[in-house]
Amino acid sequence: MASPETAWGGAPQDYRPSPRQLERERYRRSRRIRNRWIAALCTLAFVVLVCAAAVLSPGWARVRGTFLSWPEFTRTFPATLGGFWLNVQMFLVAEALILVLGLAVALVRTTRSPGLLPLRLAATGYVDVFRGTPTLLIIFVVGFGLPALQLQGTPSQPWVLGVIALVLSYAAYVGEVFRAGLNSVHPSQRNAARALGLSETQALRHVVLPQAVRNVVPPLLNDFVSLQKDTALVATIGPLEALRHAQISADYDFNYTPYLGAAVLFIAVTIPLARYTDRLQRRAMSKQWAAAG
Amino acid sequence: MRTVLAASAAAALALATAACAPTSSSSSGTASAADCGSVSSLSLFKSGQLTVATDSPAYEPWFAGNDPANGQGFESAVAYAVAAQLGFSKAQVKWVIEPFDSSYAPGKKDFDFDINEISITSQRAKAVDFSTGYYTADQGVLVLDKSQYANATSLSALKGARIGVQVATTSYQAVLDQIKPSQQPSVYNTTDDEINALQDGQVDAIVTDMPTVFYLASSELSGGKILGQFSYNGGSAPEQFGLLLQKGSKLTACVDKALGALESDGKLAQITTQWLSASADVPELKQ
Numbered sequence: 001m002a003s004p005e006t007a008w009g010g011a012p013q014d015y016r017p018s019p020r021q022l023e024r025e026r027y028r029r030s031r032r033i034r035n036r037w038i039a040a041l042c043t044l045a046f047v048v049l050v051c052a053a054a055v056l057s058p059g060w061a062r063v064r065g066t067f068l069s070w071p072e073f074t075r076t077f078p079a080t081l082g083g084f085w086l087n088v089q090m091f092l093v094a095e096a097l098i099l100v101l102g103l104a105v106a107l108v109r110t111t112r113s114p115g116l117l118p119l120r121l122a123a124t125g126y127v128d129v130f131r132g133t134p135t136l137l138i139i140f141v142v143g144f145g146l147p148a149l150q151l152q153g154t155p156s157q158p159w160v161l162g163v164i165a166l167v168l169s170y171a172a173y174v175g176e177v178f179r180a181g182l183n184s185v186h187p188s189q190r191n192a193a194r195a196l197g198l199s200e201t202q203a204l205r206h207v208v209l210p211q212a213v214r215n216v217v218p219p220l221l222n223d224f225v226s227l228q229k230d231t232a233l234v235a236t237i238g239p240l241e242a243l244r245h246a247q248i249s250a251d252y253d254f255n256y257t258p259y260l261g262a263a264v265l266f267i268a269v270t271i272p273l274a275r276y277t278d279r280l281q282r283r284a285m286s287k288q289w290a291a292a293g
Numbered sequence: 294m295r296t297v298l299a300a301s302a303a304a305a306l307a308l309a310t311a312a313c314a315p316t317s318s319s320s321s322g323t324a325s326a327a328d329c330g331s332v333s334s335l336s337l338f339k340s341g342q343l344t345v346a347t348d349s350p351a352y353e354p355w356f357a358g359n360d361p362a363n364g365q366g367f368e369s370a371v372a373y374a375v376a377a378q379l380g381f382s383k384a385q386v387k388w389v390i391e392p393f394d395s396s397y398a399p400g401k402k403d404f405d406f407d408i409n410e411i412s413i414t415s416q417r418a419k420a421v422d423f424s425t426g427y428y429t430a431d432q433g434v435l436v437l438d439k440s441q442y443a444n445a446t447s448l449s450a451l452k453g454a455r456i457g458v459q460v461a462t463t464s465y466q467a468v469l470d471q472i473k474p475s476q477q478p479s480v481y482n483t484t485d486d487e488i489n490a491l492q493d494g495q496v497d498a499i500v501t502d503m504p505t506v507f508y509l510a511s512s513e514l515s516g517g518k519i520l521g522q523f524s525y526n527g528g529s530a531p532e533q534f535g536l537l538l539q540k541g542s543k544l545t546a547c548v549d550k551a552l553g554a555l556e557s558d559g560k561l562a563q564i565t566t567q568w569l570s571a572s573a574d575v576p577e578l579k580q
Contacts, residue, residue, distance in 0.1 A: 062399040062540070066420055144486070147493040158479065158495060238457065238479030238490060247394075248480065251461035254397035254420035 065255075072257040076249035080261040084242035088269070090163050090231045095224055097167045102174030107204075109175070110182050123175070130172035136233055139165040143237030162234030170227050177219045181212035214284045221277045225270050232262075242266075329547035332380045336543040338405050343381045345372050346391035346404035352484065354508045354568055355410055361388045367504070367568035368408045371427055374560055375406075375536070378551035393461050396537055397421050405544055407537040410502065412463045422545045425552050426533025427561060428569075432467045433506030434520040434578065436498045437491060443518055448472050448578045455479065457487045457496035463532060464500045467525035471580075472500075488513050507570040521578035 017025070054060060108116070108123040130138065142165035146154055155161060185208050193203035235244035242265055246258035329335070338344045347368065350359045357365035364373050364383070376386045389404055396407050397420045412430065413423045434451065436442050442454050448471055456478045458464040468478050479496050481487045487499045488509060501509075503522050510517045524531055536552075538545050555561040 059400055066397075066399045144489045144493060147495060148489075156495060235480065236482055236486070238481060238495060240477050240480055244460070244480055247460060248465055251394065252414075252416070252463070252466060254417040256398075 067256050067260065069255055069257045072249075072253060072255045073261055076246065076253075076258040077261040079245045079249065080242050080258060081265065083240050083245035084262070084265045086159060086239060086241045087228070087231045087265075090159060090166070090234060090241070091224075091228045094163045094166045094170065094227060094231070097163075098170045098174050098227070101167060101171035103178050105171060105175030106178030106182055109179050127172045127175055130168055131176070133169070135166070135169045135230055136236065138169045139233055139236060141165070142168070143234075158238040159234060162231075162237060162239065166227065166230060166234070170223060170230075173223050174220065177216050177223065178212065180219075181216035182208065184215050185211045214288075217277055217281055217284075221274065225273065228269060228273075229266060329379065329550050332385070335379065335547060338403065339387075342385050342387050343376045343379065344387050344389055344404045345376070346389045346396070346402075346407040347409045348393050348396075349390045352505065352508070353512065354504050354570075362386075367428070367564065368410070370564045370568060371555075371561070372408050374555050374564060375548060375551045378554055379547060399540075402539040402542075405538070405542075406548060409537070410505075410534055411537050412532050413535040414463070421540050422538040422542050423535035424538065424545060424548045426535050427552055427555075428534040428565065430502040430504075430532050430534055431522045431524045432464055432471075432500055433503040433522045433575065434498050434500050435491070435506050435510055435514070436518055436520050437514075438516045438518050440497055440518075442497050442520070445520060446576070446578070448523060448580050451498060454497040455495070457481055457490050457499040459484055459487060459501055462501060463525065464502070467523075467532075468500050471523055471525060484509060484513070491517075503575070504569045519575055521576040523578045 105123045108119050143161045193207040232243035242262045246262040249258035355368040361369050451472050460480045490496045
């Protein structure tokens with residue numbers, strides 16, 4: 001974009017702002033400074049008010065003691081941290097499997113060939129059932145039901161069963177996200193690819209999928225943040241993860257502070273993940289603009 | 294427009310502040326002996342009635358048929374005995390549901406006392422008031438008949454076992470301290486989940502308080518075997534169940550007095566033998 005000086009046609013050094021213009025600029029600057037002060041003071045006043053309301057309330061000492069006890073935090077945090085490693089492992093394994101299964105479900109659902117109808121029906125049925133069922137129930141069924149069948153080769157470690165349940169539940173959501181992405185790519189893209197001589201598979205692989213995936217990165221991240229927290233549900237079938245460790249400490253000592261430790265850990269993973277996705281998105285966007293420009 | 298916005302924001306803030314204005318809190322203190330004389334002199338959650346809390350579902354043998362109000366089951370019987378001692382009729386006792394996790398939340402409680410197999414520890418007593426203990430709980434070990442641990446006779450023999458416990462119980466700490474298992478114990482939400490895990494072979498043994506072990510072995514589990522019992526004293530004294538009251542409750546002293554009377558006239562012992570199996574013939578597990 002051109003700068004305003006050259007837009008008037010004159011060279012920049014010829015420009016002499018009129019006293020009126022200077023006055024205007026001074027006024028604008030003073031308003032800007034004034035607004036900044038007002039914003040800062042209001043924010044500060046709000047924070048002080050909220051904190052004062054909490055701290056000066058008659059029950060504050062009890063609340064601080066039960067939710068924000070530093071000795072309790074430091075005493076229970078190592079155990080919570082140890083449990084969190086299990087959350088991270090379950091999350092990473094589940095995420096990879098969910099991406100694969102979700103994409104497969106989405107691809108099956110977007111096929112049109114009449115011969116693939118049974119597959120399409122199966123995929124639709126799977127999504128309907130597993131998206132509508134509470135994750136906790138799926139964890140119970142897989143965690144307690146599957147081993148009860150006493151089949152050869154059934155995994156016996158509860159965390160593995162938990163990951164299977166999470167994958168079944170989340171792949172249904174992620175499959176729908178991918179399908180939305182695939183549908184968001186205009187049909188002309190596929191037609192153009194076909195016209196250039198790409199096969200159906202090549203068009204999908206090199207033209208449709210990259211655009212589809214790029215469009216659904218934010219909702220995918222949403223699901224993964226949610227998945228990361230839902231790894232805590234696996235605790236119901238036995239394994240000791242971060243939130244369960246926190247619950248044990250909290251129930252043993254009658255103090256809620258250990259939950260704070262678990263929250264800190266979950267946030268510590270979620271926020272960098274969100275920033276990283278933001279960066280990916282910005283890069284993809286600028287690439288797209290560059291290509292369009 | 295901006296002034297209107299600012300004004301309404303300020304008004305909203307003022308409203309919020311007013312809504313959050315501190316409520317006057319009653320000062321805490323201990324009741325003198327005279328305060329426990331009649332129902333009208335007690336400081337109660339709702340005057341004229343004794344509000345007693347427990348979790349739902351209410352498990353056997355502590356309660357019967359998930360109905361705390363029927364007077365059946367050990368804790369229901371204890372609650373009614375304490376109520377009678379305080380001068381309440383059976384009809385004046387009202388039961389409410391209080392999940393264990395929220396029973397120790399700070400602030401006002403919605404009950405006069407909570408009876409829910411809660412073990413007394415000094416750490417917990419920082420957050421709530423406890424009555425004196427009304428039951429001394431030993432830990433019991435339950436295995437399947439066909440288990441490789443079915444013939445274990447000591448705690449150290451269970452070192453290699455995969456052990457299941459229920460969350461929010463002191464059993465978890467008891468297992469860590471006394472058995473010192475080589476694998477982390479598995480922790481379940483309910484005893485039903487524990488039984489499932491035991492039957493599926495996901496754990497080799499479950500550890501919980503003796504009365505629950507008796508109940509599980511007789512009613513919930515076929516092919517189960519009570520391996521033995523061991524006492525766990527989380528710090529100094531043997532573990533006891535106590536009634537949970539709001540921190541600084543004026544009722545605590547009266548409840549203690551009532552429990553003391555039940556203890557000395559033998560009523561508590563009678564309730565215990567009526568509802569809880571005698572654990573005398575269960576072998577003691579030593580290191």
